[in-house]
Amino acid sequence: MFPLNSMKVGNDRDKIVLLLLLLLLLLLLMMMMNDYDDDCHDGGDFSCGGDDDDDDDDDDDESHGSNNDNADDDTGCRWCDGVYTPTSDWPKDGDIQIDSISARYDTDLDDVLRDVTIRFKPGEKVGICGRTGSGKSSLTLALFRMLDTYKGRILIDNMDISHIPLITLRSRIAIIPQDPVLFAGTIRFNLDPYDEKFEDELWEALEIAQLKPVVAELDEKLDSPVSEGGENFSVGQRQLFCLARAFLRKTRILVMDEATASIDMQTDAILQKVVATAFADKTVLTIAHRVSTIVDSDSILVLSEGRVVEYDTPEALLALEDGVFSSLVKGAKNAGN
Template sequence: MIDMFEGKICIDGVDISRVPLTLLRSRLSIIPQDPVLFSGTIRFNLDPEDKVSDWELWRSLEIAQLKSVVTELPNQLDEMVTEGGENFSVGQRQLFCLARAFVRKSRILIMDEATASIDMETDAILQDVIKTAFRDRTVLTIAHRIATILNSDRILVLDQGKLMENDSPENLLKKPDGLFTSLVKANK
C-alpha cells in the first residue's frame, strides 16, 4: 500500500491510486507471509472496530477451524494475544488472519505467500477454508508452492516481473513446454 511510481492497478475499471487509502484498505484483506496479530484480545484481533456480534466472531473462528482452540482458552474471545501473537503457532496465526478477513467481508482477499511458513497439513486446511468461505469473492494468491494454486480458476505465471502465461491450470498443463507445466513437474 505504497505510492506507485509507474503503471497502474485497476479494480473493476477503477484506478486504485484515485481511491482514498482508508477506503481502499477497508475493501481489501491481505494475509501476508508473516501473519500479523496485535497485542490485545482475540475479539480485538478479529474485529478491531467492534462492529460484529459474538455469533459472527464465533462463526469466523469455526470457518477458520479455530473454534475448538479458542473454546479451550480460559477467557475465550477475551483471551489476550501476546506481542505478535507468539502464544499461537504460525499456522494458527494465519488462520486467525483468515478469520479476520472473513469478518471484514472484503470482496478481495490477497494472500501473499500466506502458506510459505506453515506445514502442508495447515496449508491444506487453509486452502479448504478459502475454497468454501471465499468462493464468492476474488482471491489473489501469490505463491511459490504449486499445490497452493492448482485449484485456482486462473493462473498468471510471472518471470522476472513479466507475464509469461495466463490461463486456467488445466489449459496451462496442456502445454508440454510451458513454464507452468515445467514448474508442476519440478514439484512432483
Template sequence: GGVQASSLLFQRLLRDVARSPIGFFERTPVGNLLNHFSKEMDTVDVEIPDKLQALLTYTFGLLEVCLAVMTATPLAIVAILPLMLLYAGFQSLYVATLCQLRRIESASYSSVCSHVAEMFQGSAVVRAFQAQDHFVAQSDALMDMNQRVSFPRLVADRWLAVNLELLGNGLVFVAAMCAVLSKAHLSAGLVGFSVSAALQVTQTLQWVVRSWTDLENSMLSVERVQDYAHTPKEAPWTLPACAARPPWPRGGQIEFRDFGLRHWPELPLAVRGVSFQVHAGEKVGIVGRTGAGKSSLAGGLLRLQEAAEGGVWIDGVPITQVGLHMLRSRITIIPQDPVLIPGSLRMNLDLLQEHSDDAIWAALETVQLKAFVASLPGQLQHECAEHGENLSVGQKQLLCLARALLRNTQILILDEAMAAVDPGTELQMQAALGHWFARCTVLLIAHRLRSVMGCGRVLVMDNGQVVESGSPAQLLGQQGLFYRLAQESGL
C-alpha cells in the same frame, strides 16, 4: 504553552511517520525512530522548559551583578563592555562546536538503538548460529564509537569553564582597580559591596553560558523531531471528490493496464508491461520464482507503492482516484507472516469492535478454531503475546483467515499465506476459500504450485512480466515455465 507546543510536535512527528510509504520503513533503521520518539521527545517535553527557566534565572542574576558593580564603581563599565564581547565570542564558538558534536552523538546513539533492537528481534537466530560473541563485540564497538563522540563534548565543556573563569577573574580585577582609582570618592563599605558582587560573577557567568548552550543544544531535538516532515508521503487518506461510490466494489473486477512499478526512483522497473483482467468472483493464482514481481502486484493494488506507468482499475474505477482509506478498507490481505499484536484475541480479530461475539465465534468455527479458543483461559479475552509467540504459525494464519471472514470484503489477497503452514492447515484454508470466499475475487500468490492447482486461472510471472496465463492443466500442457516449476516442485 510548552506542553501544547510539545504535544503539537509529537502529533506532527507521529503523523509524518504514519503517513510515510512502505519504502520509508525499509530504509529507516528502527533505532532512528525509537530515538526520535523517546530521547528527542523527552528532551522537548522535559529539558527545554527546564533549561529556559534556568537561563532566565541566571541571566537576571548576571544583570544584577553587573548593575551592582557599575553602580558602585562607574569606571568599571569601560572594562565590562569588552569583557562582555569576549564572553559573546566564547559562547558563539562553543555553541557552534557543541551543536555539531551533539548531532554526531545523536546519530551514533541511533546506531546503538538500531543494533540493540535488531539483536533482540533476531535473538533466536543469533543463538541458533551461536553468534552471541560476534554481536556482543559489535555492540561494544558501537558503544565505544558513541563514547568517543561524547569525549570531545566533555573537553569542550572544560575549555569553556577555563575561559569563563578567566573572564570572571578579569571582572573582579577590574572592579578592584576601579575601586582603588576611585578611593577618594568611595566608602569602604561600597568598595566591599562592589568586589563582593564581582566575586559572584564567575559562577553566574558560567551558568548563564551553560544554560544558553544547553537550551540551544536541546533545540536540536526540535530540529530532529521535524526531520521526517519533508520526506515523501503517501497519497491522501481521503479524497473530497472520490470516483468510487459506496457500495464499492460491487463485484470485485480487477484490471491491470500496462502496469509498471519500481521500488525506488533510482531503481529499474520491478514490474513492467503487466496487463490482465480478473473477473468478479474469479480465483486467480500468481506464481513465479523469487523476485519475479508477484508481491509487487499486491503492493501496487493496495498502493503501498505507486505505479510508475499504467494503472489499476477496480470495477472500472482507477484506484488513483480513490482515497487510500476507502481502497485499503475494501481489500483484505493475508501475508506470509501473520500479524498479531499484544492484546486479547478478540481485539486481534475485531480491532474496531464492529462485530458481535456471536459473529466472531462463527468465524472461528468456520476456520476450525472454535474448540481451541474455547479451551484457552479467558477464551476471546485470552492475551496474545508479542507477535503471537504463544500460538503456532498455523493457528496465527487461521486467525488471520477468520479476521478476513469478519471483514467480508469483495477482494482477498493471499500473499504466500500458505508457505509456512503444515499440509493440514493448508487444507483448512483451501476449504474456507472454496466455500466462504466463493463470491470473492481472490488473488492467491504462492511459491508452492500445489496451492494454486485449484484456481480457475494461473498467471506465471518472470522478471517482472506475465509470461504465461491459463488454467493449470493448459499451462502443464504447454510445457513452459509453469511446467518446469511443477517438475522442480515434484508435481
C-alpha cells in the same frame, strides 16, 4: 522639478500600496477557495470537481471510470479535488483490471513490474507464480498502492484506484500475509480492532477458520490475551486467525501472499478448504509458494522479471511442455512438493 528625495518617498509609498493591494487580493482568493471547499464537502450547491451542467457531470464520471449508479457518496459529493469516495459497498463485484502498469519501489530503482496488462474476473480464483524476483508480491503491493506505479492504471469495479483515498482502498481488500500478524491485546481485538462486529459474528469466523474449539477452551474465551506477535499461538493458528479476520472484513477481494509458505501441510489443507468454501464467490489472488496449492485455480498467472509470460487455465498451461508453469510443476514433483 521635484527634489530627488521626494521622488524616492513617492516610489516607496507606491510600492507599499501595491503590496497591500496584492495581499488583499490573495486574502480574497483564499476566502473564495474556503467557501468552495465547504460547499463541496457539505453537499451544497457546488458540484464537486465540475459545474452544474449534467452533461459535464456525465463526461467526468465516464473519464474516471465510474458509473451513474455508484457516483455519489453519502453526502452526494462525487469528486472533490481529484479524490473519489466510493460507496460503502464498493467493490460490489471484485473485478480487477490492470492496464499497462509499470511500477518500482523508488524513483531511482529499476522497475519491478513492466507493462503488465491483465484482468481478473469477479469471483475468479487466480494463482500467481514465478521464480524468485519475478514480481509476484510486487503485483499485489500495487493493488494496495504500496509501490510507485508511475505508468498505467489499476481499476477495481471500473474505478481507478489512484483516485480512491488510501485508507478506504486498503480497508476494502483483505490480505492473508506470508508472515501472520497478531498484535498484543486480546483475541477479540485481533479479530475486530474497531469493535464493529457482534460477538456471534466473531464466533462464526472462528468456526469457519476451525479455531472455535481452541478459543472455547481458553478461560477468557474471546478476551483471552494475545502476546506480542501472537507468540502464545502456533504459526498455523496465527495463520488461521488471519483467515478469520479476513472473513470478517466481508470484502470482495482476498489476497493470499504465499500464506502457506511457513505452515504445516495439515493447516495448509484447512486453509485451502476454507478459502474454497467461505470465499467461494470472492475474487481470490493466491501467490504460490507450493505450486500444488494453485493447480485447482480457475486461472494461472506466471510472471518473469516483472512481465506476464503466461496466463491461462491450469490445464492449458500444463499442456505446454516447454512452458514456465509446466516446468515449475515438474520441478515441484521432483522435489516432493
